[in-house]
Amino acid sequence: MTTSLWFDTWHPHNPLANSYGERFIYDSDMGKNARVNVLISNSEWRIPTTQSIGWHPIIEAIPSNPKMGQKDEIVWLDSPNHRFSVKVAWEQLRFHNQVVEWHDIVWFKNAVPRHSFLLWVAVQQKLTTQDRLHRFGIHGPNQCSLCLCNNEDHNHLFFECYYNKAIWWHVCDRCDIPRMTKGWEEWIRWATVTWHGKSFVNFSRKLGFAATVYYIWQERNARIFAGMSRTPNLVFDQIECIIREKLDLMRNTLPTDEKIRIQSAWRVNNIDS
């Protein structure tokens, strides 16, 4: 055996040097170069005779008898088959954030990735709206570029602005979403609870919400940075086009009354028209 008693990760308490410290190594009289086989006698784990105090929990924690006659080998403990793979290593190394409650309304199967990404930023209220720029000390006209009569923040842009409402109410009607005026955070909480699950209608709602936020933000940027503007109807046409395409992908799923109603509202069956 070549495995280091103190510094290799062979024991459930992991490198014993980390768990028990320098003093324990010194008291053991074994020296820092000791190998694991100093704990083996007659093919069994044994407490060393030189210093027995403190060794009991170490010996008792070893799950099985030593395998004699085999070479030491390095294994990847976090992998089910103890073999290394990039995937397992990445999962082990990456920082794991707690899954947020609104995860499902942003990231879902067959979502439009660019819409989901923008919504992910918007849900956290991290888009560079005028109110945030002001907070960062960047002073410009804090005015909504869509209606030109209110300050711009997430709540106004995506819920209060009459320009947005002209679009969002259309989407709501077609996706069976009640026309409600809520604050941004309250809306996210409501949608998270209400749109839970993978039904066809919830799929259309999530698609519609993400697409509306995306195209409203795009329109806002076009006005500020390119001096171009479109009517709510033209913006809605873009939303309709992409939602019809996406809903059509689910044409072959079970035809429920709800699904037929939503398909009809978005004219999915007349996709070439």
Ligand SMILES: [Zn+2]
């Ligand atoms: Zn506005």
